[in-house]
Amino acid sequence: MKLIWSPETASKAYLETVKSCEKFTESGVAELLSAMAGGWNAKLIVEAWSHGGPMATSVGLAVAARHTCGRHVCIVPDERSRQEYIKAMRSGAAVALPVPEVVVGEAEAALAGLSGVDFLVVDSKRRDFGRVLRLAKVSSRGAVFACKNAWQRNVSGFRWQWALERGTRVVRSVFLPVGKGLDIAHIGSANGGTAGSRKGPSRWIKHVDQRSGEEHVFRE
Numbered sequence: 001m002k003l004i005w006s007p008e009t010a011s012k013a014y015l016e017t018v019k020s021c022e023k024f025t026e027s028g029v030a031e032l033l034s035a036m037a038g039g040w041n042a043k044l045i046v047e048a049w050s051h052g053g054p055m056a057t058s059v060g061l062a063v064a065a066r067h068t069c070g071r072h073v074c075i076v077p078d079e080r081s082r083q084e085y086i087k088a089m090r091s092g093a094a095v096a097l098p099v100p101e102v103v104v105g106e107a108e109a110a111l112a113g114l115s116g117v118d119f120l121v122v123d124s125k126r127r128d129f130g131r132v133l134r135l136a137k138v139s140s141r142g143a144v145f146a147c148k149n150a151w152q153r154n155v156s157g158f159r160w161q162w163a164l165e166r167g168t169r170v171v172r173s174v175f176l177p178v179g180k181g182l183d184i185a186h187i188g189s190a191n192g193g194t195a196g197s198r199k200g201p202s203r204w205i206k207h208v209d210q211r212s213g214e215e216h217v218f219r220e
Contacts, residue, residue, distance in 0.1 A: 002189065003040045003118075003141050010039025013067045017060040020093045024056035029179040033121060033146055034060030036184075040144055042118035043070040047100075048107075048132045051081045053123055055092045057148065061121065062089070062097045070118070072100040075110040075132070107131040117143050124149045124183075134165045142171070142189040150181030160185045 014035035021030050037045050037060075045061050058074065065072035076082045082102050089099050103110045107128045116139040122129045124147045133145060150158070160170045160183070169188030176182040 003144070003186070005039050006041055007039060009041060009067050010035040013038025013060075013064045016067070017063045020059050020063055020097065021056045023092060024054065024059075026054055026056040026179055029148060029182060030056035030060035032176075032178060032182070033057055034064045036144060036146075037061055037064035037070075037119045038067045040119065041068050041070075042144075043068060044114065044116050044139065045070055045072045045119045045121075046075065046111075046114055046117050046136065047073075047121040048075045048123060048126055048129065049081065049085055050077055050123065050126055051084055053125075055085075055088045057121060058085070058089060058100070059093045059097065061119075062093075062100055064119075065100070066097070073114060074100045074102050075107070076102060076104055077106065077128075079104060107135050111135045111137065116140070119143060120145045122147050124181075130163055133163050138187050138189065140189050143187045145185045145187055147183040148179065148181075150175065150183045158183070 014031050017031045017034040024030070042064065045065050047058060047061055049058065062072055064070070074085060076085055082104050085102060086099055089097070103114075108131065111132065115137045117136045118139050118141065120132070120136050120143060122132050122145070126132070129147065133147075136143070136145070145160075160173050161168075164170070164187070171186040171188050173183070173185040176184065
């Protein structure tokens with residue numbers, strides 16, 4: 001199976017997110033991610049959020065989940081973050097939206113019960129963002145992974161092939177200068193639903209550093 005794009009659902013999710021995020025000032029990240037999650041008909045949308053984080057993306061993902069009849073789960077590190085997140089979701093959107101499921105805990109514990117992820121959004125400022133990427137259990141259709149605030153992360157030379165578990169198949173990836181940087185990757189489906197459980201043949205990968213313009217070629 002593979003992800004199939006629905007432009008109609010993407011458009012509906014985008015337009016509703018624009019309306020729902022009237023109170024926020026983020027630069028298009030929420031609308032873009034909502035349209036992507038809706039367009040790919042994501043049935044399990046997972047985001048990793050922490051205390052003090054912006055809410056527009058969460059609102060956009062909630063909108064997308066409603067249009068896909070999917071499940072929206074937010075991972076937070078502690079009880080303080082959980083309470084803040086729920087309060088902000090209830091009061092932040094311009095239209096009424098259901099509050100997502102909230103799972104409290106570190107990446108290992110929080111992701112243990114979440115199999116079949118279709119769409120994953122991680123804030124690069126989270127100290128455990130790398131573990132979240134490696135531990136996510138991808139659905140049989142594959143998945144889309146997105147890292148927000150890519151320009152702010154303290155990781156030099158980020159590469160999807162190095163951030164994910166060995167053997168994970170990255171179909172394609174792109175960096176977008178939206179908001180504070182958005183790294184997006186389409187992850188291939190995996191046997192058993194785990195991102196790193198499928199190993200394909202070796203191939204050469206070309207990567208261009210978004211800041212320096214340097215081109216790197218390495219073998220996957």
